[in-house]
Amino acid sequence: MTSIQKILGATAVLALSAGTALADPAVVFDLGGKFDKSFNESAFNGAERWATETGGSYRELEMQSEAQREQALRRLAESGSNPIVMTGFAFSSVLEEVAPDYPDTKFAIVDGFVDAPNVRTILFSEHEGSYLVGMMAAMASETGTVGFVGGMDIPLIRKFACGYAQGVQAVNGDATIIANMTGTTPAAWNDPVKGGELAKSQMSQGADVIYAAAGGTGIGVLQAAADEGKLSIGVDSNQNYLHPGSVLTSMLKRVDNAVYEAFTAGTELETGIVTMDLASGGVGYAVDENNAELVTAEMQAAVDAAAEQIASGALTVHDYTSDDSCPALTF
Amino acid sequence: MDFATALQIADSAIRLATPLLLACLAGLFSERAGIFDIGLEGKMLAAAFMSAAVAAVTGNVWLGLGAGILASLSLSAIHGVASITFRGNQLISGVALNFLASGMTVLIAQTWFGQGGRTPSLIGGGRFTSIELPFAEALRDVPIFGPIYYEVISGHSILVYVALLCVPLTWWVLFRTRFGLRLRAVGENPAAVDTAGVSVIGMRYTAVAICGILCGIAGAYLSTALAAGFVKEMTAGRGYIALAALIFAKWRPWYALSATLLFGLLEAVANRYQNIDMPSWLAITVLLVMAAGLVWGGRKGRLDMAVLGGLAAILAAVSVAIWMGSTISEGTTGLPVQLMQALPYILTVVILAGFVGRATPPRAGGEPYVKER
Numbered sequence: 001m002t003s004i005q006k007i008l009g010a011t012a013v014l015a016l017s018a019g020t021a022l023a024d025p026a027v028v029f030d031l032g033g034k035f036d037k038s039f040n041e042s043a044f045n046g047a048e049r050w051a052t053e054t055g056g057s058y059r060e061l062e063m064q065s066e067a068q069r070e071q072a073l074r075r076l077a078e079s080g081s082n083p084i085v086m087t088g089f090a091f092s093s094v095l096e097e098v099a100p101d102y103p104d105t106k107f108a109i110v111d112g113f114v115d116a117p118n119v120r121t122i123l124f125s126e127h128e129g130s131y132l133v134g135m136m137a138a139m140a141s142e143t144g145t146v147g148f149v150g151g152m153d154i155p156l157i158r159k160f161a162c163g164y165a166q167g168v169q170a171v172n173g174d175a176t177i178i179a180n181m182t183g184t185t186p187a188a189w190n191d192p193v194k195g196g197e198l199a200k201s202q203m204s205q206g207a208d209v210i211y212a213a214a215g216g217t218g219i220g221v222l223q224a225a226a227d228e229g230k231l232s233i234g235v236d237s238n239q240n241y242l243h244p245g246s247v248l249t250s251m252l253k254r255v256d257n258a259v260y261e262a263f264t265a266g267t268e269l270e271t272g273i274v275t276m277d278l279a280s281g282g283v284g285y286a287v288d289e290n291n292a293e294l295v296t297a298e299m300q301a302a303v304d305a306a307a308e309q310i311a312s313g314a315l316t317v318h319d320y321t322s323d324d325s326c327p328a329l330t331f
Numbered sequence: 332m333d334f335a336t337a338l339q340i341a342d343s344a345i346r347l348a349t350p351l352l353l354a355c356l357a358g359l360f361s362e363r364a365g366i367f368d369i370g371l372e373g374k375m376l377a378a379a380f381m382s383a384a385v386a387a388v389t390g391n392v393w394l395g396l397g398a399g400i401l402a403s404l405s406l407s408a409i410h411g412v413a414s415i416t417f418r419g420n421q422l423i424s425g426v427a428l429n430f431l432a433s434g435m436t437v438l439i440a441q442t443w444f445g446q447g448g449r450t451p452s453l454i455g456g457g458r459f460t461s462i463e464l465p466f467a468e469a470l471r472d473v474p475i476f477g478p479i480y481y482e483v484i485s486g487h488s489i490l491v492y493v494a495l496l497c498v499p500l501t502w503w504v505l506f507r508t509r510f511g512l513r514l515r516a517v518g519e520n521p522a523a524v525d526t527a528g529v530s531v532i533g534m535r536y537t538a539v540a541i542c543g544i545l546c547g548i549a550g551a552y553l554s555t556a557l558a559a560g561f562v563k564e565m566t567a568g569r570g571y572i573a574l575a576a577l578i579f580a581k582w583r584p585w586y587a588l589s590a591t592l593l594f595g596l597l598e599a600v601a602n603r604y605q606n607i608d609m610p611s612w613l614a615i616t617v618l619l620v621m622a623a624g625l626v627w628g629g630r631k632g633r634l635d636m637a638v639l640g641g642l643a644a645i646l647a648a649v650s651v652a653i654w655m656g657s658t659i660s661e662g663t664t665g666l667p668v669q670l671m672q673a674l675p676y677i678l679t680v681v682i683l684a685g686f687v688g689r690a691t692p693p694r695a696g697g698e699p700y701v702k703e704r
Contacts, residue, residue: 035447
């Protein structure tokens with residue numbers, strides 16, 4: 001063995017060991033952006049919690065356009081990040097292609113679905129959480145008409161709407177539910193002007209509680225409701241603080257827990273499908289000092305009873321994505 | 332649809348049309364002077380951010396408006412330097428400005444406020460509130476006129492009235508003043524203007540500056556009147572729709588008003604009736620009339636006929652599908668959300684192709700002026 005070969009070999013060993021030492025986890029945020037006060041921000045909070053608790057460091061990337069997805073995943077995988085967590089259904093098709101190329105890297109995808117041996121698919125039972133806030137909306141409504149504003153028209157958002165409609169009807173069978181979608185392109189996640197206009201249109205039709213599941217567009221919905229003295233319901237993160245006294249509650253989707261768990265498991269991340277439902281604390285509703293006056297004891301008792309029934313399996317909420325139809329709402 | 336609903340839709344249409352109208356008039360000034368401006372979107376976005384940022388910090392929306400106009404003007408200046416002084420390609424300069432605004436707004440917002448590329452929510456004096464016109468409350472009970480005045484005309488933010496006043500003002504400036512004559516001439520035949528001893532470059536810079544001011548107002552309206560704060564990419568393509576409206580309006584101010592009001596109306600209708608059940612015969616009739624309009628519009632050219640005929644065939648196919656479906660569901664059809672959301676764009680094509688006729692842009696548009704040739 002010549003000395004050159006020795007040097008090369010030593011360098012290779014060094015590079016390999018450096019690669020394993022660098023196995024920091026990574027998180028990739030979807031187009032809504034890290035601070036969308038909603039879905040992605042929740043993921044960011046989970047990552048931050050892990051970092052402060054363990055003192056570890058992680059890498060993060062924010063998508064700016066559709067075309068960057070594959071490049072981002074490959075770059076992180078090649079630089080030795082492990083596991084790599086990504087938020088958003090839009091990563092599914094990309095991850096399907098990327099995951100087999102890096103069999104030693106663990107991936108976790110929130111809201112997507114990828115069937116690969118090194119991928120953890122994390123799904124949330126948004127319909128269950130939406131059912132609970134739907135009950136609260138129906139109980140808080142005086143007009144018997146409630147609204148829903150969705151972001152981009154995708155099955156996931158219809159799942160929110162469908163669970164919500166079922167919750168509303170469970171309390172008030174005669175209630176009218178006005179459901180609107182902002183658009184059919186990713187721009188629908190960042191159009192507060194249109195969100196506000198949709199909310200105004202719903203309020204002029206009598207809606208007095210409006211549930212926004214629309215990312216940045218939801219900011220406009222919450223604002224419009226606050227302007228007209230009506231109630232609104234936030235989504236994903238706790239948005240009660242945005243307009244204290246006007247946001248009835250927020251449907252919590254604990255993406256932070258999902259990211260935290262994935263980061264904690266590290267390279268030992270278990271793959272397969274993980275469903276974060278009401279029973280496991282994956283979804284829920286938010287009560288804090290900002291909305292304490294809006295949530296009556298009666299409301300809370302009814303919702304907690306329903307939550308218990310759902311958790312125990314006595315009550316099933318229909319999942320729109322299971323058969324692409326909704327018994328309580330037509331789209 | 333009852334009278335009250337019609338009023339609400341008209342009210343919403345005016346709100347939605349205002350930013351389009353301002354941007355459309357901005358483009359009109361610029362393009363009439365021979366400077367194409369793809370960058371309306373970017374200018375609005377920059378103005379939306381600046382006005383929300385300054386209004387959030389100072390709590391004074393008028394300072395915000397001023398800052399928004401300044402931001403938009405500075406982008407206009409870049410466009411002017413690139414395309415007038417250095418005779419660069421106007422389209423490329425405009426596209427570059429759009430990218431610049433898209434990235435810079437989020438970057439600066441993150442640096443200043445640390446809230447992820449957005450500004451804090453505006454409260455109190457940081458927003459344009461709606462103003463009641465005189466006698467609105469008193470006239471409310473007058474039949475027909477009262478509700479129209481109260482619901483539709485009164486109760487908008489002051490920028491809406493500014494935008495509406497800009498229409499006759501633009502007409503007067505362009506068609507009744509010496510300045511307007513020169514401005515239009517610069518866009519048609521700059522050499523003649525130059526021979527007459529008027530500075531082509533000066534005229535074009537002035538036009539681009541006016542464009543900046545109007546875009547600034549449009550952006551400020553988005554973030555401080557319609558919404559309460561800036562969110563990234565919040566213009567959501569309105570600058571491009573304004574450009575389409577400008578072509579639609581054949582570069583004329585009054586047509587610009589009707590074109591943007593039509594766009595606003597279509598968007599308001601699409602917002603209101605996302606999933607309506609309407610009688611099938613009505614849906615079928617509307618679709619077939621649209622298809623007929625397309626065929627009629629395309630009758631002159633073979634290529635037009637091929638493109639528009641194809642679209643007409645699709646519309647006809649949809650109406651046949653509705654007809655087939657209606658026999659099952661007893662005469663009513665639930666129109667899908669996607670169709671309602673596509674309606675403004677489909678109707679635009681129909682109207683552009685069928686009823687507008689030929690839209691001729693200013694002859695010297697897009698060409699940098701070179702003194703000696």
